[in-house]
Amino acid sequence: MKNNSSNRVRLLIVFLLILVTALYTCETWARSMNTSNDFPTAVQQSVSGTVQDSEGIPIPGVHILVKGTKQGTFTDSNGHFSVTTSSNSILVFSYMGFTTQEVAINSRTSINVTLVESATELDAVTVNAGYYTVKERERTGSISKVSSKEIEIQPIISPLQTLEGRMPGVEIEQGSGVMGLAPKIRIRGTNSLRNDGNYPLYIIDGIPVSSEPLRSAGSLTNASGIDPLSTLNISNIESIEVLKDADATAIYGSRGANGVVLITTKKGNVKDGKTLLTINSYSGISEVANKVKLMNTPQYLAMRRKAFEVDGVTPTQTNAFDLLLWDQNRNTDWQEVLFGRTAFLTNINMAISGGNQHTSYLVGGSYKNQGSVFPGNFDYNKITANINLSHRSENSKFKLDFSSNYGVDDNTLFFGNTFVNSALITPPNAPNIFKEDGSLNWENWIYDNPLAALEQPQNIITENLFANLGVLFNVLPKVNLKLTMGYSKLDSEEQLRFYKEAYRPDLWNIIKLSMRNSFIKRQSWIVEPQIFYNNTIGKINLDGLVGATFQNNKNSYLALEGSGYADKSLLRNFKSADNIQILSDDNTQYRYAAVFGRLGINLNRKYFLNITGRRDGSSRFGPESRFSNFWAVGGAWIFIDQKIDNQKISPFSFGKLRASYGITGSDQIEDYGYLDAYEATSGSGGLYPTQLFNPNYSWEVNKKLEVAIQFSLFKDHINLDVSWFKNRSANQLVGFPLPAITGFTSVQANLPALVQNTGLELQWSSKNINRKDFSWQSSFNITLPENKLLKFDRIEQTSYANIYKVGEPLNISHRYKFNGINSETGFYSMIDVNGDGRLNNDDRIVIMDMGRKYFGGFSNTIRYKELSLQFLFEYVKQYNQSYIFKWSAPGRLGNKPLQFLNSWEEPGDSEDIQKVSLSSIASKAFNDAANSSKGIEDASFLRLKNVALSYQFPRKVIKKLGLEEVNLYLNAQNLITLTGYKGLDPQGGRGVVPPLKTITCGLQITL
Structure with missing residues (x-):
């Protein structure tokens, strides 16, 4: 399978190179054909056309000037213009809030121009709201955005990683440095009692x-799973918008209950009719940013000998092989051996774009390779291809947009030991891991050789295709018809091979060679017809749309295991196995239909009202509960606008109040959950029930409220946006526990539970210095969230009583109350609350909130002439499991942190580490303390998340070389982490390799 994938990769690379070379050669040939020494004589002619914005709306009052003269005109109320000038003149189009554009006539009699909003003006920046776009100054909903400048040069795999620390209300946790794993994302908190009920909606170019x-199934990959976005080309992303409140998400109905992530890919760059070839390539290194300070061999052996002495136990080759069998002078840093390698990475991206005023295109591809910090030949490879085509007719009554993105990633890992655990607990004097002949050494290894995982290779190949077609017709002056159609297809194959060399040689005669394969297929299509209406009546502008959605998803999961292979070279073929077992075979279909609408009312560009509604139908509910309605109302009042009101005295240049309220829902449950389900009994041919019928459960309901205020001062040099939100999620969809006498553990139902998320979000940006040769911009955001279970009727009668507590957050931990070290035993002690002589759930009276207290980011961009420096700090206030309890009790087998050297010996000593001991009583006390209030510690951190230094070569220099743009840059990720937490990473566990520190150097050239 991997050979087939490699062939596909090679063919795709060859295809892209041929395509790009052909397009660029044709363009160069066309230019040469148009070059002539016989210049035509300029003649007077009339030129007419239309000027519109990026949304296709005509712009009245645009000034059209014949360059080099005083001759000019203005567009009328319909955006039309007409001017008489020479055939070789250049027209200059200018309008406040838009970038000035120069267009050569070249003997044409008709010219249509689209002006692009100036990104330096607050009221000209537009954001993607999904089914429509809205100007930043006029939005009534909560939408955060990052652009391509913050995305494209980052050495990351998932596009979600670029959001860390950049958006208020959006929690992103990478969690692991293993490539291709899914980051954790939460938008404005946790709404559902189910972990799989909190995923946001991803939209890629409308799909x-x-x-x-x-x-x-892998040890490194099963916790977080594989990221469905990992196959996207990071360099091809134009922007990422996150929709958060009801006003922004209600138009997506049930799908937007947990927020919406909109990913928009790049379109063709039309610049003076030229074809541009952009090549962006970088290389670098990655390594684990932090390691734990562990005992060396003399310290470790002293601790072990002391434990035997304290307990009065005689060391033997069975209970003390590290003291009697192993070399007492060997000192190995297993962190360096098992995850201390330097991983090399390379990325190359190539894109060719061009066109004219009617048609533009972009074709591109990329290749990425990243090595591993683990021993062995493990690496990650990704190859992508993308195409975008946009076309509009001369009268702009017909528009077509097509985009397609294809990606393949090939991730080679291992199944067994994560290496991280072994690196932290393996004694420093453990034997060599290899023999002289290069095979694994099992001699004197009482437990498994840590590199046995090398003989359990894991390979994951994922292919992903997205394609979207949008067609727009202007049927009436104020009415547009639009039809969008999308298709996505994901295929993933995971192969695990288990060689006998992964086990001790004395077991080889009973080990059966085996292979486990799993196949995931996701296929989806969507069709959305829409009607748009836009009209201005006096001082009122009406902007509306009505549409429908028809969506069909098919998902399948097949897992097979073959065993009894004669030789490991046959492991890739199931036909060579003695026995084949089907571990899982799931096939589901999800159908979704909806009608939706929006009406936006704009009064005098000061008062805004946005009304959205959607009626959803989902196949995941019974016939009586299949449909539900969702809606939202958002409003905004611009009470200060210096440009409109001509206020020249006040320092405030802009001020806006906005608020929204609405209802969204959720159907994020398994397909067919309401139906009876049966499975066949083994051998007898009978059936037995596995799932109860419940046609009455229905949608989760999420009510969202937001109030916000936005200020700009000193001509938009300082901007402040403060939002307060309250979301309440009811009718929780979970498995309701049943008594064992029913024969079932649970039934799918709506629990009478109410979850509330409130929070305060602050976002500030400023232009500290803005001069020709020097500029400095800053931005800062912070979120203070609060999550609470407001209501759960009869919770004490359910199994959830030991997990949740009314009035407390969902992410809590019930713990014993720590009572210091017992002066008589020297071991940790906890308070027995009910005095029954044992510790159980009744004694867990301490409740610890494991969620984030606050989080945010602080970034700066400093430019001096062509040199630019950007850096981003991410900060999080949180708690995590105390790192000392990620090891066994002091004195027991296995290496320990240096802190364990200061263990308790007599009353008055520090109560941080209990007495060293080998006894089971000591181990129980240590484990009980791990589940007490002492087992939690502050894991807050400030991380220098990203640093980018770039140099833009002067245009007058590169023009002489025939180039359009040259940019040399240096980028660093996860460079420094300041924290009091002494574990590997304040966000991860002991067995997880933390996010890697990565430094890259790259060059971007545009021809």
Whole structure:
């Protein structure tokens, strides 16, 4: 399978190179054909046309000037213009809030121009709201955005990683440094009691994509799963918008209950009719940013000997092989051996774009390779291809947009040991891991050789295709018809091979060679017809749309295991196995239909009202509960606008109040959950029930409220946006526990539970210095969230009583109350609350909130002439499991942190580490303390998340070389982390390799 994938990769690379070379050669040939020494004589002629904005709306009052003269005109109320001038003149189009554009006539009699909003003006920046776009100054909903400048040069795999620390209300946690794993994302908190009920909606160029991570059986990959976005080309992303409140998400109905992530890919760049070839390539290194300070061999052996002495136990080759069998002078840093390698990475992206005023295109591709910090030949490879085509007729009554993105990633890992655990607990004097002949050494290894995982290779190949077609017709002056059609297809194959060399040689005669394969297929299509209406009546502008959605998803999961292979070279073929077993075979279909609408009312560009509604139908509910209605109302009042009101005295240049309220829902449950389900009994041919019928459960309901205020001062040099939100999620969809006498553990139902998320979000940006040769811009955001279970009727009668507590957050941990070290035993002690002589759930009276207290980011961009420096700090206030309890009790087998050297010996000593001991009583006390209030510690951190230094070569220099743009840059990720937490990473566990520190150097050239 991997050979086939490699062939596909090679063919795709060859195809892209041929295509790009052909397009660029044709363009160069066309230019040469148009070059002539016989210049035509300029003649007077009349030129007419239309000027519109990027949304296709005509712009009245645009000034058209014949360059080099005082001759000119203005567009009328319909955006039309007409001017008489020479055939070789250049027209200059200018309008406040838009970038000035120069267009050569070249003997044409008709010219249509689209002006692009100036990104330096607050009221000209537009954001993608999904089914429509809205100007930043006029939006009534909560939408955050990052652009391509913040995305394209980052050495990341998932596009979600670029959001860390950049958006208020959006929690992104990478969690692991293993490539291709799904980051954790939460938008304005946790709404559902189910972990899989909190995924946001992903939209890629209008195509909804399942945000659920792909299942995986590997030790490194099964916790977080595989990221469904990992096959996207990071360099091809134009922007990422996150919709958060009801006003922004209600138009997506049930799919937007947990927020919406909109990913928009790049379109063709039309610049003076030229074809541009852009090549962006970088290389670099990655390594684990932090390691734990562990004992060396003398310290470790002293601790072990002391434990035997304290307990009065005689060391033997069975209970003390590290003291009696192993070399007492060997000192190995297993962190360096098992995850201390330097991983090299390379990325190359190539794109060719061009066209004219009617048609533009972009074709591109990329290749990425990243090595591993683990021993062995493990690496990650990704190849992508993308195409975008846009066309509009001369009268702009017909528009067509097509985009397609294809990606393949090939991830080679291992199944067994994560290496991280072994690196932290393996004694420093453990034997060599290899023999002289290069085979694994099992001699004197009482437990498994840590590199046995090398003989359990894991390979994951994922292919992903997205394609979208949008067609727009202007049927009436104020009415447009639009039809969008999308298709997505994901295929993923995971192969695990288990060689006998992964086990001790004395077991080889009973080990059966085996292979496990799993296949995931996701296929989806969507059709959305829409009607748009836009009209201005006096001082009122009406902007509306009505549409429908028809969506069909098919998902399948097949897992097979073959065993009894004669030789490991046959492991890739199931036909060579003695026995084949089907572990899982799931096939589901999800159908979704909806009608939706929006009406936007704009009064005098000061008062805005946005009304959205949607009626959803989902196949995941019974016939009586299949449909539901969702809606939202948002409003905004611009009470200060210096440009409109001509206020020249006040320092405030802009001020806006906005608020929204609405209802969204959720159907994020398994397909067919309401039906009876049966399975065949083994051998007898009978059936037995596995799932109860419940046609009455229905949608989760999420009510969202937001109030916000936005200020700009000193001509938009300082901008402040403060939002307060309250979301309440009711009718929780979970498995309701049943008594064992029923024969079932649970039934799918709506629980009478109410979850509330409130929070305060602050976003500030400023232009500290803005001069020709020097500029400095800053931005800062912070979120203070609060999550609470407001209501759960009869919770004490359910199994959830030991997990949740009314009035407390969902992400809590019930713990014993720590009572210091017992002066008589020297071991940790906890308070027995009810005095029954044992510790159980009744004694877990301490409730610890494991969620984030606050989080945010602080970024700066400093430019001096062609040199630019950007850096981003991410900060999080949180708690995590105390790192000392990620090891066994002091004195027991296995290496320990240096802190364990200061263990308790007598009353008055520090109560941080209990007495060293080998006894089971000591181990129980240590484990109980791990589940007490002492087992939690502050894991807050400030991380220098990203640093980018770039140099833009002067245009007058590169023009002489025939180039359009040259940019040399240096980028660093996860460079420094300041924290009091002494573990590997304040966000991860002991067995997880933390996010890697990565430094890259790259060059971007545009021809």
